[in-house]
Amino acid sequence: MAETGGGGEGLLFLTDEQLRKGIEAMFFAYRGFTADPDRILEGLDYGRAHHRAVHFINRSPGLTVSSLMAILGVTKQSLNRVLRTLIDDGLVEARIGREDRRERNLYLTDKGMVLERSLSDAQRARMRAAYRTAGPQAVQGFRTVLEAMMDPEMRRQYLGLKEAGS
Amino acid sequence: MAETGGGGEGLLFLTDEQLRKGIEAMFFAYRGFTADPDRILEGLDYGRAHHRAVHFINRSPGLTVSSLMAILGVTKQSLNRVLRTLIDDGLVEARIGREDRRERNLYLTDKGMVLERSLSDAQRARMRAAYRTAGPQAVQGFRTVLEAMMDPEMRRQYLGLKEAGS
DNA sequence: CTTGGAATGTCAACAAGGCTGACGTAAATT
DNA sequence: AATTTACGTCAGCCTTGTTGACATTCCAAG
Structure with a gap:
């Protein structure tokens, strides 16, 4: 243990073994990271893709479909399938843009905010516990x-x- | 900066906003984390699932199918499909267990090690750069x-x- | 020895969520 | 008027996950 914390300890933290541990830490931690929302989503007809959409719409109300595509890194077809169900179910509202009427500005409805809350509460709880521990x-x-x-x-x-x- | 390191600074790092940033950091970083191997895999007929299998077989040569299932958290059917192609392509060898002959001990072939190397080199390079920066x-x-x-x-x-x- | 259960393999069917390609429409831009 | 942009949608494909069912092999207990 007893790390110097200064960077002058011979770069031991850059050995292949250390890097491998970091890689596996990412892998296993990401599983935990998604586990709680996944549990909530299962049975609701929604999946991780819906969670991501709802998260970013909540974060940036009024963002356009294009922006969301760029953030999520998926095609419009893939995003549209997810967005379609969210809009049909009344969780998301797509308003026509005021400046550029080709654009659709996305907002969570009250119902959408309820789902977002329950998902992010679960995810934050784990993150909070990890932060507190660390x-x-x-x-x-x-x-x-x-x-x-x-x-x-x-x-x-x-x-x-x-x-x-x- | 000047953190006390003891946790007695009012727990500012546990605000919802801080937790949200942590959540998004995980999301965006995981994308980077998988990007390089994904690029290598595309076109090779392999996907992320093959990468994961190859990684853990390399890490623990001789591990059983059950163990790998537990580590990856997938069903045997899902794992078997991936393992099947790796074995058929001569990247993985499944030897019958010596103690318990029902078990299959998994090993990378030389060819499998070559792929593993190229994937983990790419992933380590990014991890190394991030570690060095941080x-x-x-x-x-x-x-x-x-x-x-x-x-x-x-x-x-x-x-x-x-x-x-x- | 026989039987139960564990470990594995495999077939079939299905779902989520990616992808490409093609086409249509409305609105903005040139 | 023509083109480009933003978005929606249909169709089809792929990967990777899921259940369920069933066969095989083999260890271990009765």
Whole structure:
């Protein structure tokens, strides 16, 4: 243990073995990360794709279909299938754009917000427990490494849309 | 910055907004995490499922089908489909267990090791770059939070199979 | 030895959620 | 007026997950 914390310890943290551990940590942790929402979604006719859509619509109310496509990194056909069910079920509203009437601005309805709440509450609960266990300094490192791991375009999405900031 | 490192700074890191940022960091970072192997796999007739199987067979040569099922969290039918193609293509060898002849011990062939290498080289390169950018202290925090985020069972898989240790 | 159960393989059917290609419509732009 | 953009939709395909059913092999207990 007893890390120097300064970076001058011979880069032991960059050995292949250390990197492999990091890779597996990502794999196993991501499973935990999605487990709770998945449990809620199963049986509701919805899946992870719906969760993602609802999450980002909630975060940025009024965002367009194109923007959401870019954020999620899926095709319009794939997104449309998900959006279609959410709109038909009254969880999402697609308003015609005021400036550019070709665009559709997406909003959660009250019903949609209820689902979003239950999903994000579950996910936040796990994240909160992990944060609390690990402590603020670890959380700082966690965010730093994850941000460095993103593709530049995704990093822009991640950084560019934060309101409150780190 | 100037974190106390003790948790007595008012728990600002546990606000809903901070947790939301952590959630999105996981989402965007995981995309980057899988992007490079995915690029290699596309066109080879293989997918992410093959990557995962090859990774864990490489890590623990001789592991059984049951063990791999437990690690990957998929059904035998799903795993078998992936394993079938890997065996047929000569990337994986399934030897009958010596002690219990019902079991199949899985090994990478030389050909399988070549693929594993190219996939893990790509993934490690990104991980290495992120680690280098973030620094050893951040890496420590990264691993700590991820470990806390896992389901207990997955945490056992993660910790129990490491040879070199942290 | 026989039988029960465990480990594995396999066939079939199905679903979610990706993808491409093609086509249509409305609205903005040139 | 022609073109481009944003979006929706139909059709079909792929990967990877799921259940259910059934066969085989083999260990272990009676």
